[in-house]
Amino acid sequence: MLRKTLLITLLIALLAACAPQATPTVAPVATDVPATEVVMTEAPTEAPAPAMLSFTDGLGREVKLDGPAQYVISLAPSNTEILFAIGAGSQVVGRDAYSDYPAEARDVTDIGDTYADLNTELIVSLKPDLILAAEINTAEQVKVLEDLGLTVYYLKNPLTLEEMYTNLEIVAQLTGKDATALIDSLKARVAAVDEKIMPLSSRPGVFYEIDGTDPAKPYTAGSGTFINLLIERAGGHNIASDIEGYPQLSLEQVVAADPAFIILGDSAFGVTAESIAARPGWENLSAVKNGQVLPFDDNLLSRPGPRLVDGLEALAELLRPELFK
Amino acid sequence: MPRPYITSALFLLIALLLSIAVGSIFIPPGELWRVLIGMTTNESFRTIVWDIRLPRTILITLVGAALAGSGAAYQGLFRNPLADPYLIGVASGAGLGAVFALSIQWQYTPLGLLAVPLIAFIASLLTVYLVYMFANIGGVVPTTNLILAGVAFSSFATSLTSFLMLRSTGELRRAIGWLLGGVSLIGWDVTLALIPYLLIGLTTLVLNGYALNILQFGDDQATQMGLNARRTKLIIIVAASLVTAAAVSFAGIIGFVGLVVPHVVRIWWGVDYRRIIPLSIVSGAGLLLLADILARVVIAPQELPLGIITALVGAPFFLWVLRRAKNQGTW
16 A cells, blocks of 8 residues: 555656646736846845846746856857847857858858757857857757756747847847847838838739749748748738748749749749749749849848848838839 | 677777767867866866767667667568568657657757657557557467568658658758757767666567577477467567667667678678677677767768768678678578
């Protein structure tokens, strides 16, 4: 009997240990930064100890820093772009293989391919005081780095421009910078685009091609993506906006929608207006006939950082060249 | 190749040392020695050796041992030179489980972090169980039925896996990486979790070497010689599947090791399963370690999936052994 009770107690204890943690209750925060709560606590000792910074990251983990991070490793191109944009570029000691912007970032040590295997040995030897992960990183990668005694902050992908500004703010706080001026200038540039686009009543149809390897079923971007958000903000109508995520459209759907513009997000992979016109069944689309098949730098829309605003401006200029002379 | 046990043990020892010494960060031999005996002051080197290289080295050793050991057992059991540890559905079941688990966004909890290997493990054992049940006709499990049911279930599971991957939007690269055998989840937890399964499973296989020798005469003959063929086969299948499922769940699908190592052992050291199984275990561990070192070095600082290297290096090596073999056709 005693043995049975013991066994049951043990089982319950095991189950409790395995159960997912309860969601933390959301405390009302009075700051204007909704996603993160920054608590500055002075150590109660007499010696002037450095202020401790405490954050909650995108995985709900508590991240503590002894002070603003001075040796940062970025695990995603978007994070690298954010770090350089807020003026923390000189604090970046490592970056992932895909971080190629700004040009200075290429001189920073390459710590491997985020999708495949991060070079953990190199990361440890760089002695970072902060590793900035993004949603392209996996929870397992975060765990591996954390187990090595490193401090990791997981930055969630923004879904709106406002959330992107918040991310700039968070990274600025992590690295001891001030992003206010940057955010103000970004907001002003978005407002300038809005001012030109908002009064317009017509919305030309846009097909944004991500991957047309199969010309009968090209991949595009639907709702919930920055590509969709910024096409609409730039005065276009994304013909895939009623589908969520990154769907494959059939050529029939593209022909039925007959978009005024075809924007080639895959132009970096050698897709051109000529190769589009040569695809069977595409030659009769209005955009092909009117020469409105336009190459585009996909990095401006696929990396959730400050260059999204560059993307918005570039899109608006493509769709309404007459307004941006 | 004389002195099988000494030769293979020496091979494994060299591979182990190399695996600890080689990495993207160069550590001078003297410093490496100080790190290993705990006399170093360099904290980065200590972390790199103890928390990155050592758990990975041991994990690879265990996986190599598991695949080669169970491969040898299956070849003996099925009396088929093409048998490998994945023959009756372990890998395709694990692949389906892993890709399914990857398609779900898990919470950042201990359980969520282990979801992929756990679900792969369960799916893998479930597949083998189903294969065995379908091959079982009135209490008899003919070897041919087992192989055919295994092939059918593997195809079914592989199709489902492909379907899941086509439907997924995000985690495709992770899934492909897993299916090619990438050891991304490193650390002591994973390595230690593997040990009990391998210890039990591989010990069982080693102890059944003599039974495998007898099974070479066919089930009827073996029964006449006093062996409970059905029970022995079941024990070997359970042990080999357990070992392979554990290895595959944590390291992904690594091909070729389980097929080739037993053959090399057989060509070099003869057809006695009391020898083939332990020698395959030791040599398989060494071979996979060497493959892993190559995977780390070839396109450094990036790493290649291990499954690509094993066949890329293993196939030419095997063909070389095959050409030089004096006792050809001894199956």
